[in-house]
Amino acid sequence: MKNSLKVERAIKDITQAELAEIIDVSRQTINAVEKNRYVPSTVLALKLSKYFGKSVNEIFELEESD
């Protein structure tokens, strides 16, 4: 699975730490999601979707290998 979290974050001009605080996770978690090292739970994906005002499908995308 890949995601456009970093891009979305750039559009909103917000740091990993700021986003982490809004979503109520650690900054490391945001970093790990951006680096494709951690697949967030549905709850976390929905929180991100809500914050960016975009659907989960627009932020997260399945890859061939999934």
Add this chain to the structure above:
Amino acid sequence: MRDLNSSYFLPHRYKWIGWAIISISLLAVAIKGILYNYSTEFQDLGVVDHIIGSILSYTVMIGLTILVSSREKQEDEMIRMIRLKSFQYGFYLTVFLSLLFFLISIVDSGLNAFSFITATTQIDMFFGINATLVFIVAIYQFKLFRLKNDEE
């Protein structure tokens, strides 16, 4: 949505209580070892030495359990996943090392029954009651350390 995972973990401050219990216990083990080596009076009290040793291995167990059950400063779903994975890897590591040492002791004993029994007894002592917990805590702390130092 209700977070089912977070309810059973101890508060963050317990982490330091866990470290304190472990440190004091290990210090006591060291003092006991020194006493045993240098005091013949203490050596005569072999049973006492054994009892103290047993009690200390259980206090270490309590300390390690508190340590791995305490919330992190910023507990979130990824931390919980890391904690679970540490339990999984700790379990596998125990099984793997037990089997490895077992095979080594078979080869090492040269199929001599007496040396084999000695070797396996030593394995049992090494793996005592805390081996899996030690592996779990070590893997968990290592993963947390790596996470904190993974800066972009």
